[in-house]
Amino acid sequence: MSEENMTMDDLSKAVDESFDTFKDEGEADWDKINQYLTEKTVLTVVVEEVVNKGVVTHLEGIRAFIPASHLALTHVDDLNSFVGKEIQVQVLEADQAKNRLLLSARAVLRAQADEARKKKIDSIEVGTIMDGKVENIQPYGAFIDLGDHISGLLHVSQISHTRIKDPSVVLNVGDSVKVKVINVKDGKLSLSMKALEENTDRPEHTDRPRRDRRENEGGMPSDYKLPKSEELTTNLGDMLKGIKL
Numbered sequence: 001m002s003e004e005n006m007t008m009d010d011l012s013k014a015v016d017e018s019f020d021t022f023k024d025e026g027e028a029d030w031d032k033i034n035q036y037l038t039e040k041t042v043l044t045v046v047v048e049e050v051v052n053k054g055v056v057t058h059l060e061g062i063r064a065f066i067p068a069s070h071l072a073l074t075h076v077d078d079l080n081s082f083v084g085k086e087i088q089v090q091v092l093e094a095d096q097a098k099n100r101l102l103l104s105a106r107a108v109l110r111a112q113a114d115e116a117r118k119k120k121i122d123s124i125e126v127g128t129i130m131d132g133k134v135e136n137i138q139p140y141g142a143f144i145d146l147g148d149h150i151s152g153l154l155h156v157s158q159i160s161h162t163r164i165k166d167p168s169v170v171l172n173v174g175d176s177v178k179v180k181v182i183n184v185k186d187g188k189l190s191l192s193m194k195a196l197e198e199n200t201d202r203p204e205h206t207d208r209p210r211r212d213r214r215e216n217e218g219g220m221p222s223d224y225k226l227p228k229s230e231e232l233t234t235n236l237g238d239m240l241k242g243i244k245l
Contacts, residue, residue, distance in 0.1 A: 029060040030096045037091040042108055045089055047082040055082055059091075062101045070104040073113065113149075118187035120150055128181045129196070134171050142167045144179055144191055152189030154179060159193050 036043060036059075045057040045064070054067040066089065068076055076082075088109075093102035132144040132152075141155040154177075156167050164170055171177070183190035 028062045028099075030062070030094070032060050033062065033091060033094045033096075033101060037094050040090055042088050042090060043103075044086055045103070046086050047084065050079045050083060055079055057103070059101060059103065062099075064101040064103045066103045066105060070106045073106060073109050114187075117149055120148065121184060121187050121189055124150075124181055124184055124189065126181055126184060129178065130181065130191075131176065131178055132191075134173050134175045134177060137167050137171060137173060139166060142171050144177060146189075150189070152179070152181070152191040154191040154193060158182070158191065158195070161194055161197055 035041070043059065045059055047055045047066070048057050049055065051065070054065055055071065057064050057066065066087075068079055070092065071079070071082060071087070087105045089103040089105045090107045091101070092104040092107065093100075095101075130146050132146040134142050135145040135151060136143040139156075141153050141158075143151050144154050145151050154167075156164055159167060159170055177193060178196060179191040179193055180195040181189055182192045182195060
């Protein structure tokens with residue numbers, strides 16, 4: 001089983017194994033530890049040594065275990081590279097009865113990455129046109145990878161002026177697309193392809209008076225003037241000339 005796929009039971013077993021032959025010396029402050037756990041306090045510790053499936057350190061007089069899968073956001077090939085280094089962690093699990101303490105650096109790193117991503121997104125202005133690639137398609141829309149670890153939702157209603165029941169009718173994963181940012185809220189981007197299209201279905205110059213549009217509808221031009229009654233009579237006489245009854 002890979003370290004990234006370890007369950008809490010696996011972690012618990014690894015912690016137990018790391019404490020099998022170890023007894024803490026000095027006073028342990030479990031009250032502070034439980035406070036750190038409740039408040040999700042970010043703490044700085046120094047990695048002391050490598051053990052099976054992780055590393056150990058001390059926090060408030062208690063030996064603490066950091067699983068290899070919780071040292072970074074990605075897989076760690078060499079655990080020894082962390083020995084002697086300061087890292088930021090949060091308490092993941094605290095069990096005074098078993099005298100064990102589990103810490104996580106990944107939780108801190110993930111929160112920092114999420115905050116950095118949110119700041120990047122919040123700096124993007126509505127109306128910005130961006131290039132991206134379709135990374136995921138759902139019935140309600142497609143998620144577009146905009147680069148720099150940023151993505152946005154292209155709702156199915158924003159793909160085209162033509163009504164589409166499912167995004168997969170038009171888009172495929174991996175397609176390159178150009179989108180316009182139409183909303184930025186709570187660290188999320190709403191995108192539109194429709195906003196970049198010319199809607200040819202809508203009549204042009206819809207602000208013209210209705211009578212002026214009759215030319216395009218096969219009706220009589222608005223500037224056409226009916227002939228006077230005497231002109232009609234004269235024209236009719238001209239048409240009847242030369243006809244023998």
